Amino acid sequence: MSETRDAALSSKAWPFEEARRVLKRYAKKPPEKGYVLFETGYGPSGLPHIGTFGEVLRTTMIKRAFEEISDIPTKLVCFSDDLDGMRKVPGNVPQREMLEEHMHKPLTSVPDPFGTHESFGHHNNAMLRRFLDTFGFEYEFYSAREFYRSGQFDEVLLRACEKYDEIMAVMLKSLREERAQTYSIFLPIHPETGRVMYVPMKEVNAKDGTITFDDEDGNEMTLPVTGGNVKLQWKPDFGARWAALDVDFEMYGKEHATNTAIYDRICEILGGKKPEHFSYELFLDENGQKISKSSGNGISIDQWLTYASTESLSYFMFLKPKTAKRMYFDVIPKAVDEYHQQLRAYETQDVKARLNNPVWHIHGGDVPKSDMVVPFSMLLNLASVSSAEDKSQLWGFIQRYAPEATPETNPGMDAAAGHAVRYFNDFVKPTKVFRAPTDLEREALEDLRDRLKGWDGGLDAEALQSMVFAVGKERFDPLRDWFKALYQVLLGADQGPRFGGFIALYGVEETVALIDDALAGKLTSA
Secondary structure, eight states: OOHHHHHHTTOOSHHHHHHHHHHHTTSSSOOTTSSEEEEEEEOTTSSOOHHHHHHHHHHHHHHHHHHHHOOSOEEEEEEEOTTSBOOSOOTTSSOHHHHHTTTTSBGGGSOOTTSSSSSHHHHHHHHHHHHHHHTTOOOEEEEHHHHHHTSTTHHHHHHHHHTHHHHHHHHHTTSOHHHHTTOOSEEEBOTTTOOBOOOOEEEEETTTTEEEEEOTTSOEEEEESSTTSEEEOHHHHHHHHHHHHTOOEEEEEGGGGGGHHHHHHHHHHTTOOOOEEEEEOOEEOTTSOBOOTTTTOSOOHHHHHHHSOHHHHHHHHHSOTTSOEEOSGGGHHHHHHHHHHHHHHHTTOOHHHHHHSHHHHHHTTOOOOOOOSSOHHHHHHHHHHHTOSSHHHHHHHHHHHSTTOOTTTOHHHHHHHHHHHHHIIIIIGGGOOOOOOOHHHHHHHHHHHHHHHTOOSTTOHHHHHHHHHHHHHTTOSSTHHHHHHHIIIIISSSOOOOHHHHHHHHOHHHHHHHHHHHHTTHHHHO
């Protein structure tokens, strides 16, 4: 056994813990289908959001962890429930009045309001796949429309006819009395209007594989459950899909957790083996509300990638999946810098520590080196004091601090410089508020300026930090009041970088000029 596999079998990183649970399923014999199947589901009722991406990413991390501890082949299926009826019009799409005319039709039968695809469902599926392809995921895409219509689901649907009463008994326990009176696990698709109908069954004929019901106008109809004429309600659909595909693992948000026993039991009734599950906490927007596809609140994948790398987003997704996370633009700088801190740590770690490091799971063990010679948070401060409109302005400072760095040799650094300029102008600049120094702060700033004027220690960040520290130590208790004053008076912010590192990057003479501007009141009047 390799050293890596040995360490993986005892690693406490959550993807390895989940992978070991999946491996236990096949402790006695390998899967008859020849591979372990990881599935992630998606309801294309609106534009894909960042939580959907997180679900696929995290499942991929568990799949990679499984591949490290086992030689059994794996497969990831991304399943879109695009036969679901459109129950409300999303608030973030064009032509909403047109969509109103197609309520309750399957999403793949609703015209595309963007005018680019065969249907609204096809459009949203394409968006999802583009997002996933951006991150290089290896997956097979399954469309519910094709799954139902092609016959791949027929065997399970016919079995659902045979086991109708048993499945209904499971479902009825979970429903309110009023809903239970008209509930059916089968949802017929009207052959004329194309709408998904929520109607009670008059007869379920297991022998013929048909259902009989009255449509909304009272006309009696009989349809075969096969061939895409009927779909399952979403809860039975979950369990039926597990049975049909022989799914080994699926994760979902905590809103599904209370239904897990229902999904499992229906899977078993239909002849399947319930999979391993993982319930994660929700992503929240800036107001603490759940991120929703239909309302389009929170931050999107495209928005994150405007200000930071794909890897920083993956890092954010890795952290504490069992904890609800507020996900808004202000979490981006910290995620970028922590990701690069972990890259640098990885180089010095042993095998056990590496497997616990988020970057192993982000990169599947093929971890690159960080080329960020300046932290993202420092780039934001540089953009602030230099009023940068273009990343080339930041490179002037970067190359004085790290002469060997270039946009060509440090492409990650170059991309981050561009991201920092955009982030500063969009989020930091509009909220910057400078204040005038107090008498004590003015005295300290004059002392710091005078010491910098006589400085002959070069751009040694640690030496400069010691000098800044010494100036504050003489006057401030607690010392953090001194650093808070530096940030508020010179940078227009409540928090900031290690100030010695900032001086080394920005320049000694430039920092002297910045202090003079602050003392003269030029920053507060700008």
